[in-house]
Amino acid sequence: MDTTLLVIQALNGVQLGLLLFLVASGLTLVFGILDFVNLAHGSLYMLGAFICATLTFALGNFLWAVLVALPITAGLGFLVERFIARPLYTRDHLDHVLGTFGLILVLDTAAHLIWGPEGIAVPLPEWLDGQTNLTAEIVVPTYRLLIIGAGLAAAGGLFWLVNHTRLGMLIRAGASNRTMVSALGINIELLFGLVFALGAALAGLAGMLIAPITEANIGMGNNIIITAFVVIIVGGIGSIKGAFIAALLIGLIDTMGRAFLDDIFKIFMSNEAAETSAPAISAMLIYIIMATVLAVKPQGLFPPKVR
Amino acid sequence: MSALLKIDGLNKSFGGIKATDDLSLEVAPGEIHAIIGPNGAGKTTLISQLSGMAKPDTGRILFKGRDITGQPAHKRAGLGITRSFQITSLVMELSVLDNIALSLQAREGHSFRFLKPARKVTHLREAGRALLARVGLEGKADMPTKALSHGEHRRMEVAIALGAGAELMLLDEPMAGLGFEESRDMVALLTGIKGQHTILLIEHDMDAVFALADRISVLVYGHIIATGTPEEIRANAAVQHAYLGEE
Amino acid sequence: MTRKTLLSVGFILALGILPPIFYWTGNAFWLDLATRLVILAIAATSLNLILGYGGMVSFGHAAYMGLGAYAVGIPAHHWLYGGLEAWGLATTSGLVQIPLAVAVTAIFALLTGAICLRTRGVYFIMITMAFAQMVYYLIVSIEEYGGDDGLVIDTRSELPGLDLDNPLQLFGLAWVSLVAAILIVRMVINSRFGMVIQGAKGNDERMRTLGFNTYVYRLVAYVISGAMAGYAGALLGNFTTFISPEMMDWSRSGELMFMVILGGVATTLGPVVGATVFIVLEEVLSDLTLYWHLPFGLLLIAVVLFGRGGLIGLLNGRDQ
Numbered sequence: 126m127d128t129t130l131l132v133i134q135a136l137n138g139v140q141l142g143l144l145l146f147l148v149a150s151g152l153t154l155v156f157g158i159l160d161f162v163n164l165a166h167g168s169l170y171m172l173g174a175f176i177c178a179t180l181t182f183a184l185g186n187f188l189w190a191v192l193v194a195l196p197i198t199a200g201l202g203f204l205v206e207r208f209i210a211r212p213l214y215t216r217d218h219l220d221h222v223l224g225t226f227g228l229i230l231v232l233d234t235a236a237h238l239i240w241g242p243e244g245i246a247v248p249l250p251e252w253l254d255g256q257t258n259l260t261a262e263i264v265v266p267t268y269r270l271l272i273i274g275a276g277l278a279a280a281g282g283l284f285w286l287v288n289h290t291r292l293g294m295l296i297r298a299g300a301s302n303r304t305m306v307s308a309l310g311i312n313i314e315l316l317f318g319l320v321f322a323l324g325a326a327l328a329g330l331a332g333m334l335i336a337p338i339t340e341a342n343i344g345m346g347n348n349i350i351i352t353a354f355v356v357i358i359v360g361g362i363g364s365i366k367g368a369f370i371a372a373l374l375i376g377l378i379d380t381m382g383r384a385f386l387d388d389i390f391k392i393f394m395s396n397e398a399a400e401t402s403a404p405a406i407s408a409m410l411i412y413i414i415m416a417t418v419l420a421v422k423p424q425g426l427f428p429p430k431v432r
Numbered sequence: 433m434s435a436l437l438k439i440d441g442l443n444k445s446f447g448g449i450k451a452t453d454d455l456s457l458e459v460a461p462g463e464i465h466a467i468i469g470p471n472g473a474g475k476t477t478l479i480s481q482l483s484g485m486a487k488p489d490t491g492r493i494l495f496k497g498r499d500i501t502g503q504p505a506h507k508r509a510g511l512g513i514t515r516s517f518q519i520t521s522l523v524m525e526l527s528v529l530d531n532i533a534l535s536l537q538a539r540e541g542h543s544f545r546f547l548k549p550a551r552k553v554t555h556l557r558e559a560g561r562a563l564l565a566r567v568g569l570e571g572k573a574d575m576p577t578k579a580l581s582h583g584e585h586r587r588m589e590v591a592i593a594l595g596a597g598a599e600l601m602l603l604d605e606p607m608a609g610l611g612f613e614e615s616r617d618m619v620a621l622l623t624g625i626k627g628q629h630t631i632l633l634i635e636h637d638m639d640a641v642f643a644l645a646d647r648i649s650v651l652v653y654g655h656i657i658a659t660g661t662p663e664e665i666r667a668n669a670a671v672q673h674a675y676l677g678e679e
Numbered sequence: 680m681t682r683k684t685l686l687s688v689g690f691i692l693a694l695g696i697l698p699p700i701f702y703w704t705g706n707a708f709w710l711d712l713a714t715r716l717v718i719l720a721i722a723a724t725s726l727n728l729i730l731g732y733g734g735m736v737s738f739g740h741a742a743y744m745g746l747g748a749y750a751v752g753i754p755a756h757h758w759l760y761g762g763l764e765a766w767g768l769a770t771t772s773g774l775v776q777i778p779l780a781v782a783v784t785a786i787f788a789l790l791t792g793a794i795c796l797r798t799r800g801v802y803f804i805m806i807t808m809a810f811a812q813m814v815y816y817l818i819v820s821i822e823e824y825g826g827d828d829g830l831v832i833d834t835r836s837e838l839p840g841l842d843l844d845n846p847l848q849l850f851g852l853a854w855v856s857l858v859a860a861i862l863i864v865r866m867v868i869n870s871r872f873g874m875v876i877q878g879a880k881g882n883d884e885r886m887r888t889l890g891f892n893t894y895v896y897r898l899v900a901y902v903i904s905g906a907m908a909g910y911a912g913a914l915l916g917n918f919t920t921f922i923s924p925e926m927m928d929w930s931r932s933g934e935l936m937f938m939v940i941l942g943g944v945a946t947t948l949g950p951v952v953g954a955t956v957f958i959v960l961e962e963v964l965s966d967l968t969l970y971w972h973l974p975f976g977l978l979l980i981a982v983v984l985f986g987r988g989g990l991i992g993l994l995n996g997r998d999q
Contacts, residue, residue, distance in 0.1 A: 162801050212984055218801050219736045223940055224983040226933040230976030238970055351812040351929065354805040362801060401823075408820040412813035416794050419806065423797045483888055509890030523881035526874070534878050537871055538889040544899065549869040596889055 142376025143276025147331035149356040151324025157363030164225040167346030168232040173329025174341035202325020244342035361425030382407035442491030451477040453654035469651035483515040514598035516589040529573040532560040535595030583614035723950035725907035731945035734880030739811030745927030747912020750780035773836030784909025792901035829923025943991030
């Protein structure tokens with residue numbers, strides 16, 4: 126395998142990892158602070174993509190569309206918290222899972238009603254739609270660099286928010302001791318709503334960023350949510366740092382596995398055997414890694430401090 | 433007389449706080465050995481380490497001369513150690529008799545028996561009813577566990593410990609939350625089984641402790657500062673200063 | 680017999696007798712619907728064993744049905760197109776396929792359960808989901824078995840004395856299997872083993888201090904449940920004669936959970952009632968509108984928010 130391909134696949138892996146982080150960070154925040162399992166988090170990712178697609182056509186520019194779509198998805202997250210999640214906080218996880226499973230059916234069908242069964246392609250501005258030469262040999266789509274940049278910026282912003290702001294302090298305190306935060310006289314309901322909205326905006330952003338590459342489509346949320354679960358399980362549920370490291374790990378391993386596993390297998394088995402087994406193994410790779418991590422550390426790589 | 437339970441240099445810290453500090457203790461067969469000490473002295477932490485729910489950092493626990501320090505809870509139960517819980521710990525979803533029968537069932541080896549309905553295994557049910565009679569709950573056998581009062585739950589805990597056939601019963605505050613009369617009944621109940629089982633008793637109720645215990649150890653900040661008969665403990669100046677003096 | 684037992688037996692008998700009557704009176708469609716219902720009810724009953732009685736919220740049960748179905752489809756595929764003869768797996772014999780379905784799902788349950796059961800709560804839910812998705816992607820990646828597009832089962836399982844191409848016989852097998860599944864779960868739950876499982880659901884710590892290694896007991900229950908679902912999957916493959924990774928999608932697992940919750944967890948008949956209501960609702964709603972998932976999702980949310988105890992719970996409430 127040559128270096129050019131390796132670098133390009135590595136960039137793809139990082140891109141997938143960052144998108145996974147955007148989805149997983151919201152999940153892990155909501156779980157860490159609210160002890161709430163939101164299966165419908167993937168639907169917010171999907172809605173982000175669809176809303177952004179519509180706005181791109183309405184406003185004529187993808188970047189403006191993202192800026193307008195972000196507060197809208199945040200608002201949707203706020204509403205989900207208010208009407209679905211809040212009545213379920215006192216219930217067990219089974220009820221969370223079933224309730225938000227119902228919500229997925231509702232949101233997916235609503236998307237189907239509004240945007241139709243077909244996917245919607247999202248056009249990019251011309252300056253983003255080209256290729257960039259990193260070196261003489263390595264050429265990558267410009268937009269992929271933008272995704273990586275935006276993903277890193279969002280991750281950096283989230284770390285800053287959690288570690289250096291008052292809201293972040295409350296979030297951290299809430300994750301380790303909920304009763305204490307409410308005892309401080311904080312409007313805990315508002316805090317919960319904001320956390321949900323933040324998670325929704327992050328997931329929505331991931332959906333918006335991927336839409337120009339894959340189109341906005343109805344199944345997209347349900348595909349990514351399980352991978353996001355794998356990420357937060359490996360990282361340790363409730364840990365943002367864990368989610369970040371695990372997301373990059375999973376993104377890289379998944380991408381690299383699909384790209385190179387057959388070549389690696391060919392080193393020690395016949396070509397035919399490698400070509401039949403590699404796709405199967407690479408499809409299972411991230412789950413095998415999850416199983417391995419759990420066998421050694423049942424709480425994930427970075428379990429949050431005692432709650 | 434060789435000790436049934438021997439604790440040797442046990443240490444356990446939680447984030448820099450020493451809950452158990454170089455703790456050594458011997459419990460003789462057949463005695464009721466009480467552990468008293470102010471709140472936060474590390475009594476429940478000790479019970480957890482003895483029952484296998486928590487692992488000591490260093491030190492050894494010997495039961496009948498055998499090192500059980502690394503054994504998981506279910507293995508220790510098989511050897512003959514059963515604990516009760518400070519906070520009532522029963523299977524609320526099952527009936528009173530079901531709970532007791534489970535403790536008897538645990539004595540009969542594995543329970544990978546799928547065919548016969550457990551509630552029709554006569555010897556378990558009858559032995560269960562007999563145990564309930566012994567703790568004064570014969571009339572409540574078929575009620576759902578959650579329908580019983582707190583005092584009755586505490587009695588169930590004792591019946592379960594008896595049912596499990598424990599050679600060593602670790603009783604974590606059996607009087608907790610009991611009223612005056614209920615406490616008196618519990619003391620009578622424990623007096624009744626005295627000598628048949630070895631009991632390590634953790635208790636705040638001093639009247640109960642002095643009425644029941646053969647020997648008493650005083651635990652302060654994770655360390656045993658004195659062990660002796662009730663009379664010796666009453667007379668011990670250090671104990672009076674550290675503990676009884678506060679009352 | 681109490682009124683409840685009488686109702687239960689009546690319900691199961693009606694489920695066995697009415698569909699053939701519909702069939703004979705020219706409504707073959709209803710027999711089809713009932714066959715699917717009964718097969719799903721077997722899977723829901725198996726899920727209830729771990730979810731209802733054992734407190735293990737598995738969100739990956741559809742994968743077991745899928746594996747069971749592929750254990751019928753793959754040998755049938757090789758029987759037609761060659762391959763795997765040396766393993767004796769190029770066959771349409773149900774006496775090979777069905778034990779294979781049970782064995783494969785039991786092994787899968789053992790391997791994944793050993794890992795899943797080291798965790799609790801949300802971790803458990805998500806991990807069972809992830810392992811199911813792993814099977815999904817595995818099947819998708821194998822082109823020989825149709826990948827995404829699925830696999831047609833050209834010949835149904837051949838069983839001595841039974842012709843599964845005859846819809847009445849297929850239904851009969853499914854119904855008898857359902858009755859057997861209900862009785863097996865009942866037996867397991869009431870046994871000493873079942874008492875331990877229920878005890879561990881209510882108070883794991885207590886059960887461990889009594890000397891029960893609850894991890895192993897849970898794992899055994901998990902394997903029994905997985906193998907039963909695998910069997911149901913083998914029936915489903917024979918019923919649809921077309922199998923695809925889609926049948927292992929996690930929304931399928933969610934539907935199975937919904938059936939158990941809707942009917943009433945930890946009740947003998949809950950999963951069957953739940954499956955019945957689910958199938959009838961699906962039929963009625965999808966007849967009304969293409970967008971039937973919308974009212975269905977709203978209903979699910981409503982059941983979770985307001986309907987504690989399931990339909991059997993309502994029935995019990997009236998009883999007392």
